[in-house]
Amino acid sequence: MKFNRVLINDDHDAIGESVAQVLMSNGITNIEKTQYCDEAYLKIKKAELDQDPFDLLITDLSFKSDYRNDNLSSGEELITKLTQDYPDLAIIVYSMKDQLQKVRFLIKNRGVNGYVCKDRKGSKELGESLNVVASGKAYLSPQVCKALQPKSNMEIDDFDIRLINLLSKGMSQEEISEDLKSKNLKPSSLSSIEKRLNRLKIQFKANNTTHLVSITKDLGLI
Amino acid sequence: MKFNRVLINDDHDAIGESVAQVLMSNGITNIEKTQYCDEAYLKIKKAELDQDPFDLLITDLSFKSDYRNDNLSSGEELITKLTQDYPDLAIIVYSMKDQLQKVRFLIKNRGVNGYVCKDRKGSKELGESLNVVASGKAYLSPQVCKALQPKSNMEIDDFDIRLINLLSKGMSQEEISEDLKSKNLKPSSLSSIEKRLNRLKIQFKANNTTHLVSITKDLGLI
DNA sequence: CCTATCTATACGGTTTACCGTAAAAGCAAA
DNA sequence: TTTGCTTTTACGGTAAACCGTATAGATAGG
Numbered sequence: 102m103k104f105n106r107v108l109i110n111d112d113h114d115a116i117g118e119s120v121a122q123v124l125m126s127n128g129i130t131n132i133e134k135t136q137y138c139d140e141a142y143l144k145i146k147k148a149e150l151d152q153d154p155f156d157l158l159i160t161d162l163s164f165k166s167d168y169r170n171d172n173l174s175s176g177e178e179l180i181t182k183l184t185q186d187y188p189d190l191a192i193i194v195y196s197m198k199d200q201l202q203k204v205r206f207l208i209k210n211r212g213v214n215g216y217v218c219k220d221r222k223g224s225k226e227l228g229e230s231l232n233v234v235a236s237g238k239a240y241l242s243p244q245v246c247k248a249l250q251p252k253s254n255m256e257i258d259d260f261d262i263r264l265i266n267l268l269s270k271g272m273s274q275e276e277i278s279e280d281l282k283s284k285n286l287k288p289s290s291l292s293s294i295e296k297r298l299n300r301l302k303i304q305f306k307a308n309n310t311t312h313l314v315s316i317t318k319d320l321g322l323i
Numbered sequence: 324m325k326f327n328r329v330l331i332n333d334d335h336d337a338i339g340e341s342v343a344q345v346l347m348s349n350g351i352t353n354i355e356k357t358q359y360c361d362e363a364y365l366k367i368k369k370a371e372l373d374q375d376p377f378d379l380l381i382t383d384l385s386f387k388s389d390y391r392n393d394n395l396s397s398g399e400e401l402i403t404k405l406t407q408d409y410p411d412l413a414i415i416v417y418s419m420k421d422q423l424q425k426v427r428f429l430i431k432n433r434g435v436n437g438y439v440c441k442d443r444k445g446s447k448e449l450g451e452s453l454n455v456v457a458s459g460k461a462y463l464s465p466q467v468c469k470a471l472q473p474k475s476n477m478e479i480d481d482f483d484i485r486l487i488n489l490l491s492k493g494m495s496q497e498e499i500s501e502d503l504k505s506k507n508l509k510p511s512s513l514s515s516i517e518k519r520l521n522r523l524k525i526q527f528k529a530n531n532t533t534h535l536v537s538i539t540k541d542l543g544l545i
Numbered sequence: 546c547c548t549a550t551c552t553a554t555a556c557g558g559t560t561t562a563c564c565g566t567a568a569a570a571g572c573a574a575a
Numbered sequence: 576t577t578t579g580c581t582t583t584t585a586c587g588g589t590a591a592a593c594c595g596t597a598t599a600g601a602t603a604g605g
Contacts, residue, residue: 112442112443113441113442113443113445114442114443114444114445114446114447115337115338115341115342115441115445115446116337116338116341118341118344118446119337119338119340119341120337122340136443165421165442165443167443199387219335219337220334220335220336220387221334221335221336221358221387221389222336223335223336223337224336224337224340225336268533269533269534269537270534270537271529271530271531271533271534271537272530273530273531273560273561273562274561274562275561287582287583288582288583288584289583289584290583290584290585291584291585292583292584292585292586293582293583293584295562295563295564296582296583296584298562298563299563299564307493308493308494308495309493309495309562309563309591310533310562310563311490311491311493311532311533311536312491312492312493314533314536314537315491315492315493315536315537315540318537318540319540495590495591495592496591496592497591509553510552510553510554511553511554512553512554512555513554513555514553514554514555514556515552515553515554517592517593517594518552518553518554520592520593521593521594531561531592531593532592532593
């Protein structure tokens, strides 16, 4: 099997162009490009209605917002919507992010078929991913291929991310506790929050909360 | 004046390629590419020694680290070193970051000649910047062109920056006080530090220290 | 020289973060 | 159901951050 009709969704024009180059050098010429997630969704929808659907979407995850106020503001939202509506569409994510948690989530829970890291060898890996994904297998860049290996111990989950995010927004640990309780999310006691933060501080070698937020921001975790 | 010999420094291969395309379509063919800041520095140094120097560097700011442990790990460090050693070299930054403080700093204090945002029209703007910078003027992408307008500038001095920086490294206010005393820097009492932080927290509408560090990191202030 | 003003510092009280310990709840295998 | 393990929660003490107020020093204008 080979992909015939491909949509590229990336807000950076140069990336879109280079992805198109990779596709063409793999013999794929029926290509369209979008720079917004809304636009991508509409194009896919229209293609479906026109009986000329895409077989593959290559998309970034993070998009800068501009004057248009977008409905779908991130690649992840786009993917969530697409996997509901068009489960047959193959999706390759092409992103700077290399967090295992995110990768695992997209592959396991969103049925993403490939995850290629924009990096020094991004183009080459993207080319390889086309063949792998076309043959029905999942492709992962080497940097993130351990995402699917079970349990590489020291890992952070969505709760951790949420926690650090709320801290970075200036909430106190007690306020966070209240917030979680009001949303009926499970670990919500101040004590649990403290314990979790403690683990994270050890993991990231942070001296205090401020340091932890600083480090995770640098890592692009939040 | 026109640029003859250009070095492109970007860790993402596709970007390097697309920048090269832009240069060639502007009639510049003497192009070299690097994917590491160390490599870029060495290449520029060598070219200088060989009496065949570059007249322009186009570089990203953030680079992923890999197995090589780099000396210069960011574009900013590279630029700092270059403006010391080769003040005549023109530099255009091509980056995702669009924080005004960062841009202002690079233009004012590092003598960077152009700042182009990697964005939906990044390639087009990069092409325009070549002509503007070649004619001796500074080029700024529309998103960041207000960086040079003095209006948007709140009065934050070096002490403030130093303070927030130390906080982001995990030091307590007392440790910072000790540190400043040991360096004989003037406001150094815990009380002064508290007062200064208070002013900053009001200025940036921060709830606490963690929030303050988070906000200033987002602004690119530190 | 005196005074108004601004800055640095000192101090005490309150809140929040930090850290250890321990009980309670959830869960899976025997 | 019992047992053992893990996770969540509770609590108490210490350290640090937070906040108001007050004194000391430095500076500029009269």
